[in-house]
Amino acid sequence: MDITKVSELIQSKLNLWFEALIKLLPNIFLAAIVLVIGIFIAKFIRKIAGKLISKISHNLTLNNLFSSIIYLSAIGVVIFTVLSILQLDKAVTSILAGAGILGLALAFAFQDIATNFMSGIFISFRKPLKVGDIVQIKDYMGKIIDVNLRDTVMETFQGQTVIIPNKEVFQNPIENYSYLKKRRFDLSVGVSYGEDLDQVKEITLQAVSDIEELSKEHETKVFFVGFGDSSIDLSVRMWIDNPEQAVYNKVGSEAIVKIKKAYDANNIMIPFPIRTLDFGIKGGVTLDKMPIQVSNKKE
Template sequence: MDLNTMSGLISGKLTNWTEALIKLLPNIILAAVILVLGIYISKFVRKISRKIIGKVSYNVTLNNLFSSIIYLVVMGVVIFTVLTVLQLDKAVTSILAGAGILGLALAFAFQDIASNFMSGIFISFRKPIKVGDIVKLKDYMGKVIEINLRDTVIQTFEGQTIIIPNKEVYQNAIDNYSFIAKRRLDLKLGVSYGDDLAKVQEITKKAVSDLENRAMEDEITVFFVEFGDSSINLSCRIWLNSSEQPVFVKARSEAIMKIKAAYDANDIMIPFPIRTLDFGIKGGTTMTEMPVAFLSKSENSGD
């Protein structure tokens, strides 16, 4: 190939490209206008969406995330529109196909992260717990100190910091002690079989009636629950006007001290465990009442 032939080919290519560019020039101008307007519209939509979402959710991180997603979606529409105006349909199709394959691969690779992420979104909208609540999640009980999109952080009453994935939070039962801003204190007690139960019930209620932080609008209840081995067992239920753990622990200690002092002042006995040995076949026979012949036989046989 000589120099003249090569020059002719290059000149022809440049001429074709110039003609194509001139024909495409209106589309390029239109695409540029669409792109500029699309950028401004996307920013405006992101600003409006952040305000609207903020009225539903108080999680700033979640609000920014959703507004950014909306911004990216609008920008994606703008970019695909620009490519279509520029008659790059094949490029649009290739981008969509590539995005679909990439999204599928990422979904399999990060399914646990995605599951925790979606659970965090549901938690933010449903609000089963919030920062500062006293909760029991799985085997952990403590105060919620942080709720992220991927995990929830709890500080136990022993001072440990527990990070629980949001999937575990959302899919398991939650004991929220702060939901009604009150907490019930249950005390298990036992009194002697020889005590007057009506008197026990009255004195128990009176002993804890002036308990600190007691919810005065709720009645103190005392129920006898069972005949124990050494005592008649009862349950005393007291509602506190706070769900905080220090208040609960202090109230429990104070209630035990008040009930013990009241029982001592009124000759009500909290019995020690008692074991009774019964040597009769039908019951009710002590060792001293057993026949001498039976005792001698037992001694000779080594029993």
């Protein structure tokens, strides 16, 4: 190949590129200005958005997440605007197409993570529970020690740490014992059929009346709930102003001890299980009329 022709070809290409660069200089200058101003505007938007979101949510992690998403979205708009000014529309189209395909692939690959993440966002806004609450979720009951965007951490009353995915928290019923700042203790008791029930009710209420942790706003009540096999069953319903499990267990223990002592002092019997065998029912015979067979079999 002739070196002269190669040199001319290279020179012509360089001239074309230089001319194109000269023509593009105003666009480059404008794009630089737009980029700088856009970055400052994006930061300002992030600051304003952070203040607005903090008024709705007190979750610092969630607030930072939304502020970052808004900031990155604003930066994305600035970058696409700069590329358009530089007449790189094809590059913009390719980037958008690639981002769409990548987003679809990531959505399928990290479906469970995305579900837990979105559930964590909804939990942060709805606030069905918070750190320190005593709750029961599915088969787990304990105190919440952390709520983040992916999972909820609970410490059970047996000292175990349970990490529950937010999808399970969001899609299942939550029994929050701390929401009302109080709990009710239901104690089942059985007394003999021969007791005076009005007396039993009065003595039972007196027995638990001096438990310190009982609510002053809610009256302790006694209900007779059924005829048991060996006893008449009653339920003692006591409200506690403190939802903590230790206080709940303490009240229950004190109530059992005090009721037992009160019943003993007033000769009220808590019966053992009793079974009555009646051989004289209709269609049967009494025990004294049943034939007795004696075996004469010799060893």
